[in-house]
Amino acid sequence: MANRQLLLPSGFPRAPLGNGVGRFMCQLKRVTLKFCKERGDSRGMRDFLEHDLVDFATKHPSVVVYVKPRRHRSSVIKGEYCNGKDFWISAHKMNREEIQKWLHLATTQNDGEEFRLRKMMHTDNPSIQGPWTPFTHRDPKLNNSSFPLEELSEPVFVPKSATQQLIEIFNEQQRTARHLEEKQGE
């Protein structure tokens, strides 16, 4: 995580007013396309207005589209969202396809806020079993035992000594030898 992201507001994936629990509502309420009629850096925006604007408005009837010519200023896309937040992006020297992509983003996101996701999921019920307690995975054997218990005072893991390991290897060899003899006898 970069340092810049530490100062971003953070949280979990969320939907305003439980959007989609009832009915889906496109969160973008209006978009203003600002451009210049003369300058070359607004060329893409002018192309977009000429060829795609009507399609865009027909596809998104819930978004009010305003077109605002401004002499000798670079082009800008400004969106306003249902929760009152704004989304602003400079469309300076962007071509028609780039503008289409940015508008697609604007219509599909919650709001234009920069937001760091702490996790990619969210649940109202983090645990099905309930919160952990010291008794959650307790051995039922302990219910009938009396304390202090010798067994619980022993170390959990004792490494095997070299003698012990040798004895085990010897026993294993004996067992295999006996097994082979039995097979030959048959």
Add this chain to the structure above:
Amino acid sequence: MATIRGCLAASVLFRNSVKKSCVKYQVVRTVYGRKQSDERADMIRELFKRKQEAGPEKKAHRGTYLDWNYKSELFAFSKRIGETFMNGSLERAFTQRSYVLQQEATQKDLGLDDPDRVLEDNRSLAEKGEELSRDFVARYLRTALPCLPEENIQSIRDHLLKPESVANIISNIGADELILTSEFPTEIQTRVSTFYALIGAIEESSGQERGALFVRDFIIASLSGQDINALIMPENKFETLREIFLREGKEPPEPRLISHVGINTIIPSYRVGIYSEKKHIGTGDGESVKDALDNASLSVLWKMWGVPDAVFQFPYQLDVGQVLSNNQTNVPGSEWTREKISCR
């Protein structure tokens, strides 16, 4: 030949003009450049100072901006919420009484006292919508949670229809700027009455079922992500449980300490079980015996009342027709027994 000569003359003229403009530019930069930049810096400094003194800029209503078309906004709004409105009922739903009075006063000042031009406000629609939403929310909660005592249904409903929650809904569907009112920023009560008027307008245009569907999708859906348990928490948990058992004619529930650990530490843990007629009915943990007892009582109560948990999710998509035809009220807390629930 004449054209070529003409072109040459034009190019010379153009070159001269370019040269002249360059020279002029240089002169300005060299002679006055330093002084000009000082003055400019002083001006910016002064403007900044005055801006600081004047304080933050006053917020203006979105309707005062250049790019604003109220008719388009209304059209987009109706598409956004997916409803159709008959003959101007949407505009009427957004018209507050204060706006009507203001308009009448302006017209009188201008000498336009036309009795035919009367603006209708949203009071009648708001009354209608409020009645529908209060009634429908209660019916919905009773259908979704049939075992919950009636008092708790009422408390969830009161929480959902709190002025703050309803006002929050209207600001979050982008309707705040569309309200025609004399005040800015809009007050909570204004937003609440507009929301109810909106429901009234939907009911008037598309029928009761459609209005109820709007209530389900916006008011009931706002319950998602909220803690229902906190809204229906009884004051004395164990006492409530005991009363239910006594009313049913059974042995009163008996709490027993099952186990405890770390009593002399800062994080002790107790586990209490509740038994009735020698049967284990619930367990709870806590940092003190009282907490553990409360949690154990709650675990039994939630199970009996059918409160949503990790396994049973609250249903948000119940059929509106089925909800509207449900006329039964839940059993009140003072009479609540399990027999009364199972016979329904």
